[in-house]
Amino acid sequence: MLAAVASSQQGFEDVTRWLIGAGGKRLRPILLLLTARGLIDEADRETAITAAAAVEMIHVASLYHDDVMDRAELRRSTESVNHRWSSPIASFAGTFVLARAITMLDAISPEASALAGEHCAALCLGQLREAENAFNPDWTIEEHLEMLEGKTAGLFILAASLGALLGNVSDRDRDALIAYGKYLGLAFQLRDDVLDYTSSSAELGKGSASDLREGAYTLPVLLCLSQDGAGSRELRALLRLAHIRDADIARGVDIVRASGAVEATAKLAREKSAAAVKTIAGLGDRVLRDSLANLARISVERMA
Ligand code: FPP
Ligand code: MG
Numbered sequence: 001m002l003a004a005v006a007s008s009q010q011g012f013e014d015v016t017r018w019l020i021g022a023g024g025k026r027l028r029p030i031l032l033l034l035t036a037r038g039l040i041d042e043a044d045r046e047t048a049i050t051a052a053a054a055v056e057m058i059h060v061a062s063l064y065h066d067d068v069m070d071r072a073e074l075r076r077s078t079e080s081v082n083h084r085w086s087s088p089i090a091s092f093a094g095t096f097v098l099a100r101a102i103t104m105l106d107a108i109s110p111e112a113s114a115l116a117g118e119h120c121a122a123l124c125l126g127q128l129r130e131a132e133n134a135f136n137p138d139w140t141i142e143e144h145l146e147m148l149e150g151k152t153a154g155l156f157i158l159a160a161s162l163g164a165l166l167g168n169v170s171d172r173d174r175d176a177l178i179a180y181g182k183y184l185g186l187a188f189q190l191r192d193d194v195l196d197y198t199s200s201s202a203e204l205g206k207g208s209a210s211d212l213r214e215g216a217y218t219l220p221v222l223l224c225l226s227q228d229g230a231g232s233r234e235l236r237a238l239l240r241l242a243h244i245r246d247a248d249i250a251r252g253v254d255i256v257r258a259s260g261a262v263e264a265t266a267k268l269a270r271e272k273s274a275a276a277v278k279t280i281a282g283l284g285d286r287v288l289r290d291s292l293a294n295l296a297r298i299s300v301e302r303m304a
Contacts, residue, residue, distance in 0.1 A: 001053045001060075004100050015085055015093045019060050022076035027188065027299070028159040029056045034291050035163025035177050048166050050104055051112060055159045057101035058116060062123060062155075064094025069131070070214055077205035105162075112162055119158035126150025135215035137225050137236055144222055145186070152192075153185030176279050180292060183276035188299045190269035193218040195304065197253065197262045203304050212239075212256075213249050219268070223261035231255045266300075273300040 005016040029052035036048040066072070067080040068087045074080060081090040098120070106113035129147040133139045160181030164174035195204060196211055197220055211218050217225070225232055235255045238248050256262065276296040283289045 001057055004053060004057065004104060005097055007096070012093070012096075015081060015089055016096055018078075018081050018084070018093075019063055019076060020057070020097075022078045024056070024060070024076055025302075026056055027295070028059055028155050029053065030295065031156060031181060031184070032159040032163040034288060034295070035160050035169070036167035037163075037288055037291075038167045038169065038285070044166065047108055048163070051108055051162045051166060052159075054101040054104040054116070055155065055162065057097050057104075058120060058158070059155050061094045061098035061101065062127075064090050064097065066127070068094075069127075070216075074201065074205065108166075111165060115158060115161050115165070119154040119161075122150040122154040126152075126154065130216060133217070135217075135239070137217065137239055139217060139222060141219070141222055141226065144217075144219060148186055148189050149182065152189035153182045156181040156185030156188070173283055176282060179279040180276045180296075183272045183279065184296055184299060187269045187272035187276060187296065190219060190265055190272060191300050191302060193220060194262055194266045194269060195302075196220075197257055199304065205304070212252050213244065219265045220256050220261040223264050224256045224259040227259060227261075229259075231259050269300045273297065 001020045002017055005013070005020065007013050007016065032052040032055055033048055036051075039045050039048055063075060064081055067075055068082045068090050071082070072080045073083045081093060102113055102116055105116050126147050126149070129143075130151060133143070133147075157178055158181075160177040161174070164177050169177065193211075196218065212221060221235075224235055232255075235252055238244070238252050238255075241248060273296045277293045280289055280292050283292075
């Protein structure tokens with residue numbers, strides 16, 4: 001990945017390498033490499049590794065842009081690119097990393113880059129729907145979950161699709177792996193939204209409870225707002241304030257935590273994880289099945 005974002009502009013290279021060097025869980029490339037694990041030919045394995053790097057780079061590219069949109073200061077336990085350099089520089093870098101990833105996939109096969117194009121578009125549309133519903137306390141749970149299918153599950157589906165393409169799996173297994181990717185992505189995102197309410201900023205490596213301030217109402221907030229009670233009414237009134245202070249955010253977080261909505265989100269994450277495991281029950285490869293089941297379990301048990 002570091003080699004793939006090299007350029008003749010030394011200063012810019014520091015920017016494009018910044019978030020890659022900062023680490024991350026690398027879940028999407030893991031999913032791709034697992035789904036393509038039937039490959040025994042050395043050259044094919046190299047190709048799968050290139051595709052895995054490209055998928056992670058697309059994810060990283062979206063984080064450059066997401067941090068600009070969220071005005072985030074912290075990402076992957078380090079300063080965000082927009083904060084360290086500037087928002088325009090972060091946008092250029094995000095687009096550059098994306099461009100390099102698409103070139104890598106296109107060199108593998110036009111089908112691979114077409115898949116990436118399709119899911120990048122879904123990612124953008126998901127992000128757009130989230131932005132359109134910023135500060136909307138009446139956003140329905142169904143619409144929110146549908147948005148997550150594009151915004152987060154899209155790249156998991158892409159990873160599984162590319163793994164299935166390169167690994168030459170049967171149509172039936174490919175469909176199962178794609179469904180698995182979708183549920184894993186949803187489970188992963190819902191766990192993320194739980195952690196925003198249960199972990200500190202230091203544990204997360206990014207700002208916590210920042211979603212509420214930015215008007216990005218995640219499932220815990222929407223579930224709390226959908227309740228019929230004093231907490232829900234107070235939260236609604238608080239979110240309507242023209243000038244929301246730190247103390248209001250803290251109170252909002254307390255209301256969400258006390259409402260049981262965080263536990264309900266954690267439960268839904270576990271259900272999506274179980275649904276992911278169910279979709280792969282028919283896979284003939286036992287090692288792959290067990291590995292994917294483990295990945296689904298880890299995704300909803302993780303604390304960071
Ligand atoms: C993080 O969500 C954001 C995403 C997963 C997607 C962002 C997508 C775009 C900005 C569209 C651009 C797309 C490409 C392909 C470059 P979050 O804000 O819920 O998570 P966080 O808490 O980690 O910030
Ligand atoms: Mg964000």
